[in-house]
């Protein structure tokens with residue numbers, strides 16, 4: 234990538250990509266009706282961004298109770314038989330923060346794509362942070378539709394009720410400098426959001442969260458888990474607009490090929 238005239242993160246901003254272990258699942262969860270029955274191993278992407286104004290996390294992976302040697306059934310129940318998590322305690326988000334030289338209590342902002350069990354699991358590790366989610370997602374998480382309930386594990390956030398939240402209704406420029414922009418991308422869940430990071434050297438990076446799991450979703454494959462399919466496909470269109478407008482990259486939440494090709498700590502993107 235060449236540097237872009239749109240790049241607006243201050244010099245010294247660093248983007249790290251890590252994973253909260255792996256899940257093994259039927260690929261049709263990710264690409265509806267396509268490759269049904271094909272089992273694949275996928276990463277559970279999380280991001281840490283060092284910005285001069287503070288350390289920011291986007292998505293927190295699974296809860297420490299899911300990590301080995303615990304039996305994930307004890308915490309996730311039957312969902313563990315659909316997504317088969319394999320995660321060590323060292324891969325949980327607080328340990329990932331330590332690996333890049335910080336402490337969990339120093340994290341300033343935690344942004345959530347949504348409140349499903351593989352994205353919000355680490356929320357209670359950051360009681361001092363400001364937590365950023367769509368207001369609609371907070372309402373959904375604390376009272377999901379009955380058919381959505383297995384994926385919203387109440388134990389993940391039952392002690393996070395009184396945390397400090399920025400509850401968004403739409404888009405938000407985190408530091409007012411255009412570096413980290415939160416974009417409303419409903420469809421996967423009612424209040425899903427994605428993050429755009431505009432780095433001086435790497436250029437524009439769109440962090441999809443679960444609004445798109447794999448490149449196939451950008452090519453027309455409906456995501457296999459959706460609250461609202463029309464909104465889900467509209468949100469995917471937004472990724473393409475930004476990619477094309479800014480010659481940017483789209484980083485997927487659960488794409489093993491892309492994840493394995495990327496740099497990971499101690500390496501970073503700047």
Ligand SMILES: [Zn+2]
Pocket residue numbers: 349351352443486487
């Ligand atoms: Zn996910």
